[in-house]
Amino acid sequence: MSQLVWLREAVMGLALGERARSVLNAGPVPAAPVDGAALAAELKRAVNQFKALAMDAGGTQVAYDRLRSDPAYLAFRIELTPQLQRFDPASLPDRATRLAFWINLYNALVIDAVIAFGVQTSVADELAGLSFFQAAAYLIGGQRCSLNDIEHGILRANRGHPFIPGPQFAAGDPRRAWIIDPPDVRIHFALNCASRSCPPIGVYSAEQIDAQLELAMRSFVDADVTIDPARGEIHLSRIFDWYREDFGGPNGIVQLLRQALPDDERRAWLLQAQRGRLVYRPYDWSLNRG
Template sequence: MSSKLHVLNSSEEAGRSGARRPPGPLALELQKTMLRLKGQYMSEDGREVHYHQLRSSGLFQDYEGVARQLCDCDLTELDDNEKKAFFVNVYNALTVHGLARADPLPASVLELDRFWALTAYNIGGHLFSLDDIEHGVLRGNRPHPMADKPPFSEDDPRRQFALKSCDARIHFALVCGAKSCPAIQVYSSSNIEQALTTAAESFCSQEVAVDEGRRTVTTSKIFHWYASDFGSSERQLLQWLCGYLPEETRSQLERLLDSAHPITLTSRDYNWQLNSDSRSAL
């Protein structure tokens, strides 16, 4: 599999020194560079990326230099909060990097062959695809929704970097390149807990609708694909939602949950069009 990966931060020099760099300064440099990219080549709300301007910029070349340094990063020094923030940032940066390097730029990320399975970085001498980061590391080595086995086997050295448990809020921080994805933000280990709560609240306020009269709750497909991350039953998923909805919507959902009558849970269509705008084609 590794021979088929599209490793975007490989170079003749990367990883050759054998030295392992502490992750803290590199994580900070990654955050700063991502913030500069976001300020210049993304919409203010983080939902659109201007890929054409981005990939021809000097700032993007600077970012690629930072990405190459990931090869020498010592991941063993990261605690869980640092690891969570680090890998969320790396996932989003790798997504933007992979799409910016796509030529021609697709109308939808689905047009790119196995984009999430094959787009990868060398991090600390280990190869991580987008799928490896999401399902292996951030979801605590849980299977992809379309798979029955976890990404990292028992003898896979990358398994040591998996989070001990799955924090469902990460689904509202990871950006897959589609318009229905959450907004791109930049995270740090010091703000990761509050930032993930804010990201979940923002996403749920926009993507969850409660029709009390019809006893229907409509959500993003994310809640359908990853239902087990939010609870072991549909009711537990709805209870999880109550913690992140605006007050009025939460009250409506709580009244439905307090009733003995069934609730219909449905999902709206997912917009897979690329998270770019008209300026990206200039």
Template sequence: MKFFLPLLLAIVSFSTFSAPKSELWPYWNKSNESSAAVIDHQAWQQLLDQYLVSKSDYTLFKYSSVSERDKQVLTNYLERLSKTDPLSLNKAQQYAYWVNLYNAITVKLILDDYPVKSITKLGGLFSFGPWGDDVITINGKTLTLNDIEHRILRPIWQDPRTHYAVNCASLGCPNLQHKAFTADNTETLLEQAAKSFINSDKGVLLNDNGAQLSSIYDWFSEDFGDKSQLIKHLSQYRPDLGTLSGKISYDYDWSLNEAK
């Protein structure tokens, strides 16, 4: 029995991990395009400046160095976003709002349970990570990280580059950007993030038989399209992949994106 229970938990954890479908939560699909309101993300930017570092293909977060004061800065930032009605904003402000909110919540979840080897260790007993947990309340509605990514960002904007914007605190994930998203820099950051990831080994690793791709291209194939559409997307940022052929495999590293 002592052996069976851990084995059962492992099987349940990995079997229950599957990429959610893009399914619109209609309530959030509204905006005020005449609004000139600008959300201040400077607090998040200050944390990125202080604790995010680049190393080879990765941007790593210095979780162990975050001061109690800066933990409170993060908490205050999230509280302020939770009191902001995103529906009163224009779509450009909304996109930056949701991406920064997702990434900031993810960092806070790691800090709350630190030290931890992987975000997959968070969440309930039978869960694989915290993505289905209630994490914030906005406009009186409780949201999970899955809600933000798969019921708001993906279905409303229908831009596969969103997968390069949201960060799951793992080495295999597209990097957390050094800049907070804003309405003005979103396009630049999305293009930069896509190019960086696709030109990294964790995004596309060529081998003698073909290529090993990040599992995000498998999990979210509905966003990237069939093989020919995927290759077209990849070659847009890495031209040599336009002739990609052979066997395609997938891999993902769930280790924490930690700078030690």
């Protein structure tokens, strides 16, 4: 399995060229190791500032051009992200802190990469999106960590990309020490990939992470799911298709919907229906530009 991972990385490296090795936080390295709790708090403040400065109230649209030259974003790029180079994620004290940190970092890195790479229309324009999610990366604790690494390696407990065989991290990879296991399936409603069909951008804290993830899941499901009783169809986001194994397959998806939907006619239909056909909507990869 490790050979498969190394082969995959080699192929991706050839396809992406220099982007496969570059990082977006290659500033001066801090002289001393960074305190994990302090860095997590700074990251949370930064994402809060991004929301206040350049996002709509729902967290679905981002004014990237406005953010590009704002002092808060420039401070994030110049002062905060270089600290990641001397940061050991294993020093984060507990699961709640780790979850909040990695979700906030993923969403911040997406915004940073859209601006740095000059994305204008969609993050999926190159290699069906594989280029963006592999090229967008920070140097963390001496290890290159891309969006793919954060999502599929750390937050999904090394289950690997749904379209690429093999785990995200090979045996012996030091980043395996950062894996959050067991994974929390609700992260799929918290990660925003700069596309119109993505869940909204939130700001997560260790103290409230469980309630925030529950709210993110319930809000997304409520806004997304429709039922066609005549056809016996459940229409829902393509996210459920891509990560169906995370959700426990079709039966697990239906069970999640029964729990997450508000007490309305959709939930009533699901509770009494013996089965329904899952119909996944096309994903709108258009840039969530505000």
